[in-house]
Amino acid sequence: MHLSGSFAEIPAVSIKTSPRTSRHGNASPLRARIGQQVAARLDTNPAAKKAKVTGAQVYYIPEYLSDRDCDMLMEKIDAKSRRSTLLSDSSDPYFRTSDSSDMDRWSPDIHPIEQRLSMLLGIPEENGETLQGQRYAPGQQFRAHHDFFHESQSYWEDMKAQGGQRTWTAMIYLNHVEEGGSTWFPQIGMRVKPKRGLLLIWNNMAPDGSPNENTLHEGVAVTKGTKYIVTKWFREGAWIR
Ligand SMILES: O=C(O)CCC(=O)C(=O)O
């Protein structure tokens, strides 16, 4: 696919046209409806572009965030970050080597950005997890993973009580990365190169509301420069109580 100059053209490697119930969770009418409603809303937004990929719903908005907001978020990430964590145990110590930064959701700098993202997708604010910053130095990466929860894992009971499954992901690239650091979706053959201000949005669920394995993605290692992003994950139910 080809999306403006910032995206590489990569042939699709796997196309699944009839999603089945995933081994990571069951079909769900609620999640299916969220998928349809958000897509319908983005389809009528002239700023939102639909990625020409098969097997997952992906949208993007170039220059979504101003340089000022990107700088502000990068400053916050630099001021306060911790080693990134994983929900499930990985035997690979290099699986996720970045730093993460939990934003102060209600601060006057952050809250308008949170609200704007919720409005864009049409998902209630309380369903959105707090915006999280990520920083990758050269050599740091986030190996191939799903953003949805694997419902067979022990953490799922806790997640179920905290808003349930992650449906849509919104991710914003905050800076230009000299080399490496793209986001790679091997199942749908999409590689997104970091571009300052670019918002990438995808639905982690399949049309039937089951976890969509085609959304597997990787934050490829940065080889030169530093990569800064913010991510917001939306739950099927209320995350804030
Ligand atoms: O760094 C990236 O490009 C991907 C980050 C990611 O997948 C995540 O934060 O869930």
Ligand SMILES: [Fe+2]
């Ligand atoms: Fe992810």
